[in-house]
Amino acid sequence: MSDMQDMEAWGFTDDRGTALEAVRAPRRVVAYVRAGAALLDLGVTPVAVYGSGHDGDTLDPVKAGRLAEAGVPYLGPGRALDAARLADLRADVVVDVTYDGKSAYALDEGVPEGAGVPLVALSVGNELALAAILGRFGELAGALGAVAGAGGGGDVGGLAAAEAALRGTASEVDVAVLALSGAGAGQVHLARPHAWPELVRLQELGVRVVDPGPGPGANWLTADRERVAALRPGLVLFDSREHAVGAGAFPSPGGARVAPWNPETPPSSLAYAAFFLELAEALRRAAA
Missing domain, CATH: 3.40.50.1980 (Nitrogenase molybdenum iron protein domain)
Known part of the structure; x- marks a missing residue:
């Protein structure tokens, strides 16, 4: 300066x-x-x-x-x-x-x-x-x-390319994606897609993000593994932050694939480009 x-x-x-x-x-x-x-x-x-x-x-x-x-x-x-x-x-x-x-x-x-x-x-x-x-x-x-x-971080073109890659993958596979955070004692917090700007963006890019349905909670719906299984996800995005209960404590329903999700991804093009590319790869694995 x-x-x-x-x-x-x-x-x-x-x-x-x-x-x-x-x-x-x-x-x-x-x-x-x-x-x-x-x-x-x-x-x-x-x-x-x-x-x-x-x-x-x-x-x-x-x-x-x-x-x-x-x-x-x-x-x-x-x-x-x-x-x-x-x-x-x-x-x-x-x-x-x-x-x-x-x-x-x-x-x-x-x-x-x-x-x-x-x-x-x-x-x-x-x-x-x-x-x-x-x-x-x-x-x-x-x-x-x-x-x-x-x-x-200002590489908007990199983000655009990552979004294009994710859009292309989403158009080729049909995988239900459920985002959640481990809560322990057999419970999880299920993310309501409309409450999370990145999940809304995933839907705009063609990713089939599952809504957990009616119940209390504006951002999350707390549920048990039976509720999760009923939603039949093909890919579970599990909150990877240290304070959240890890994916190992809540077995993935129906053999669904699991991928990490950081609900506090840094708000930069660089960080979200990386997330979108990782998700495109996870979708391909889940569909295989």
């Missing part, structure tokens, strides 16, 4: 509708893991990242993207982060995500406020299409000084 850019006033409006201003573009970014991994893909390296209430004292490798490879420090779950720590890090901005368009997901908003650090929260909820979510993270990365295409 040039000295001239440093002297220019900076502004950005996040997805809560909060307008942020600073005398110069922020350089030192502290972010929630998912947001930080996306920003790294997009050419902005955070000085540190923190987890959610689901995370422990070590970085979940599934959620981390390339953060560990880049040597970005992990601060533990957001509840352990306080204003003094942000001040020690000399943070210029905190970047979190929001699911409701009103509040940050992983960090108490009073923490950055107490440190005098602006908070940016970008939506990852179902009120935006996946393309819009990726676009907003791209806008933020640009506002933070990223060079377009840095780190491969």
Whole structure:
């Protein structure tokens, strides 16, 4: 970033509708893991990242993207982060995500406020299409000084190619796909496709994503293995995050194939291109 850019006033409006201003573009970014991994893909390296209430004292490798490879420090779950720590890090901005368009997901908003650090929260909820979510993270990365295409994260063509490959595979095979998260004690949380922007996108690309049917829960329907078997999936996308119960604790029904799914895939073209290509291969294996 040039000295001239440093002297220019900076502004950005996040997805809560909060307008942020600073005398110069922020350089030192502290972010929630998912947001930080996306920003790294997009050419902005955070000085540190923190987890959610689901995370422990070590970085979940599934959620981390390339953060560990880049040597970005992990601060533990957001509840352990306080204003003094942000001040020690000399943070210029905190970047979190929001699911409701009103509040940050992983960090108490009073923490950055107490440190005098602006908070940016970008939506990852179902009120935006996946393309819009990726676009907003791209806008933020640009506002933070990223060079377009840095780190491969701006490779929209790569995402387009991956989507085309997945669309082609989906047109050739007929495999029912069920996305879920292990809950233990013989139970799983079944994802409602409309509640997850990436699952909506899979449906748009021709993938037959199964809806679990009526019952409580806006994003998930908690069910037993009999309910899962009745849905007759050919491919189960199993939540691969560390806090979720692993696939081994819940045998796949009817011999269905199992593939990993990260419900917190970093919102970058690079990360979603990789997911779509992996899913295309999983569909081919399930159909074989």
